[in-house]
Amino acid sequence: MxxxxxxxxxxxxxxxxxxxxxxxxxxxxxxxxxxxxxxxxxxxxxxxxxxxxxxxxxxxxxxxxxxxxxxxxxxxxxxxxxxxxxxxxxxxxxxxxxxxxxxxxTGELYKAFEQRKAKLAAEGLFDPEHKRKLPGFPSKIGVVTSPTGAVIRDILNIVRRRFPVHIVVAPAIVQGEFAKDSIVRSIGMLNRTDVNVIILARGGGSLEDLWAFNEEAVVRAVYDSRIPVISAVGHETDYTLADFAADCRAPTPSAAAELVVPDGEQVASQLSSTRLRLASGMKHCIRNNELDLVQLSRAVEPGNLLAMIKKNRERLSRDRFACHKCMRSKLVLLRTGFNARTGRLDAVSPIGTLRRGYSISLRMPEKSLISRCADAGEGDKIEIIVQDGKIRCDVRETGTETPWKN
The missing domain is CATH 2.40.50.140 (Nucleic acid-binding proteins)
Structure with a gap:
């Protein structure tokens, strides 16, 4: 080979x-x-x-x-x-x-969006119980957005027109590779200030344009913010994960500006209405007090005062007589009841029995009660208790004759 x-x-x-x-x-x-x-x-x-x-x-x-x-x-x-x-x-x-x-x-970004949404929802980042109420009258508002463009201009114009307050702008990159870290830094910076509420804003765009607001770091920064956050990203039909983590979602940045501050004209109208109600209430209260004073002044006039004293004295005399009469009637009832109970007790009392001619015989010296002939014997010393004293005797003879049974 x-x-x-x-x-x-x-x-x-x-x-x-x-x-x-x-x-x-x-x-x-x-x-x-x-x-x-x-x-x-x-x-x-x-x-x-x-x-x-x-x-x-x-x-x-x-x-x-x-x-x-x-x-x-x-x-x-x-x-x-x-x-x-x-x-x-x-x-x-x-x-x-x-x-x-x-x-x-399906689109890559849409798949990533759904997966991340499910993951963060499972961790509780979107739970309603974590949502905080927005302040009704904020004195200072923080805005995280691009420092240039229509978004920040719209927010500033609307806030100034409705209810002018101090606005702190935390500039951020809102699109592209560096947007995620920039947004997170701006949210953190505002959390170190005394702003009352934060608006996270960006104009509309495609899913890819808005992707920075779906990044997990941004969502967690919104959730961890100690200051309430309004998410206002894109148009009304655009949803980002930051929307779900925020305390409130506004359909547009302009809507967020209207949501974050009250309408100054409406507040002025409400204050005017409240002022009128307070004035009317005070007048009514003063009028009632004046009527009370008139009645009191009439009551303390010499003639009226003497008539009132006389009337009260007569009523007091009638009440005292009625009270004495009631007490006498009550005492009679109590005395009658007491005598009745005394009579019933006397009927069963040993002293009452002695008064009716009976006596009590005791064998001495143990003073045991003699109720039968067998309880005493010949030569025993006995003591007989009668109504007015005692009789000491010697037993010479006992017998069982009972002549009243003949």
């Missing part, structure tokens, strides 16, 4: 890799498929397979490219991949080196 035509495995694999990577038709490709077997490595690299109904293709996306993604890859997601064919020589396996990913069937 001629050894010149024999390749080692490494040589063959290297040759195949060189052939594939040098083929212009296998570089800078767009590939459509469905993601499966997705692994997000701790290094930041992503490994997955993209497949269709007939084949599958191993894919690798390194960290440098993964960081630029605006949405998260998910198993089952239909995507369009951009990259180059390469060969992983150790395993002798060809794979697709992905540099960019686009959702298939």
């Amino acid at each position: 001629d050894e010149k035509g024999v390749y080692t495995v490494s040589e063959l694999t290297g040759y195949i890799r060189g052939a594939l990577t040098s083929d212009p038709g296998l570089s800078r490709l767009w590939v459509r498929g469905e993601i499966s077997n997705l692994t997000n490595h701790s290094s930041g690299h992503r490994f997955f397979t993209v497949k269709d109904e007939k084949s599958q293709l191993p894919c690798v996306m390194f960290r440098s490219n993964s960081r630029r993604l605006r949405f998260e890859l998910e198993a089952g997601m239909k995507v369009i991949l951009f990259g180059d064919i390469d060969v992983f020589e150790r395993d002798g396996r060809y794979q697709f080196m992905v540099t960019d990913v686009r959702p298939d069937g």
Whole structure:
């Protein structure tokens, strides 16, 4: 065998890799498929397979490219991949080196918007209980927006026309690569001032133009603000994630300016109406007090005062007589009841029994009650208690004769 035509495995694999990577038709490709077997490595690299109904293709996306993604890859997601064919020589396996990913069937930014919205909502950043009430009469307003353009002019003009207050403008880049950090810094700067409310504003634009207000850092800065925030980004139909995190959303920057301060003419009208009501109330109160004073002055006139004293004295005399009569009647009732109860007690009292001619006999010296002949014997000393004293006797004889039973 001629050894010149024999390749080692490494040589063959290297040759195949060189052939594939040098083929212009296998570089800078767009590939459509469905993601499966997705692994997000701790290094930041992503490994997955993209497949269709007939084949599958191993894919690798390194960290440098993964960081630029605006949405998260998910198993089952239909995507369009951009990259180059390469060969992983150790395993002798060809794979697709992905540099960019686009959702298939929906816009990339819209997909990122929905994913981020779901994530932040799950953390509670959009919960209604975190929304704060806007101050009714702010003395100082902070505005985060571009320092040039129609937005800041509209806000200034409307506030000055409706209810002039001090306005602090925190300039910010509101579009492009550096907008996110600029907006976050401006919100933080206003939180170190004494403004009462913050307006976060930008004019209308496409989803991509407004994307800075969908960045997670901006949404968290709005949520963490110690000062209430009004989000006024884009037109009425434009929604950003900052709108959901803010304490209040205004459909336009001009609407935010009208929302943040009251209408001065309306306030003046209300004050005038309130002033009239207060004046009317005070007049009514004074009139009532004057009538009371007239009645009191009449009551203390000498003739009226003497008549009133006489009338009260007569009423007091009648009340005293009625009171004495009532007390006498009550005492009679109480005495009658007392005598009745005394009589019932006397009927069962030993003293009452003695008054009726009965006596009580006690055997001495233990003073035990004698109620039968057997309770005393011949020679016992007894004591007989009668109504007016005691009789001491010696027993000479006992008997059980009871002549009243004959």
